[in-house]
Amino acid sequence: MFTLEIDGVAVAMTDADEAEAREIFDSEDFKADLAEFTTDGKPVWNGKSPFTIRPATEDEEDLFDDSLEADEDDEDEDGASVVFLVMVDQFDDEFDDEDE
Template identity: 45%
Template sequence: MFTFEIGGKAIAVTDASEDEAKRLLDGEEFRSDLARLESEDGPLWDGVAALTVRPATQAEIDEFNQVEDETEEFEDDDLEDEEDEEGESSVIVFLVPIVDSEEDDEN
């Protein structure tokens, strides 16, 4: 498993391979999502801070597994599926609470 960091802060964990995690992080769609989503402290990504991928720590893996187990019964905002080039999906679990500003605008 691999962790996505923004400016050195861990924000999400994925079960994707290292190559796939790097491809996701370099992808326009994922970067757009990171710029759109907000945490309690404001936007996740300002479009400038460094985006990196690193191996996940055991604590991050444990949190991923806990969220994945909880979401088997219901859908959770902290869990996203991303399809790779072959159509297989990898799961991304956010480690910070997220708020989708577009959803808030619709209410």
């Protein structure tokens, strides 16, 4: 399992192997999502800070397992699961406007 850190904060993790984790976290779609998601009213990613991809800690692995038990629909098309470790509180206003 591998964790994505941004500015020293563990943001997301995956059960993919290292190469696949890098492919997922470095994808333009994933980066676009991170720039649109907010936590505490701020973007999860500012579009500039570098990513650190590292092996997950035991505590993170426990959180990952608990999260998958609660929601089994977080698999990407390759079968790897991705779980956010930060609370994503809302999407960018662009998504809110589409719902109206």
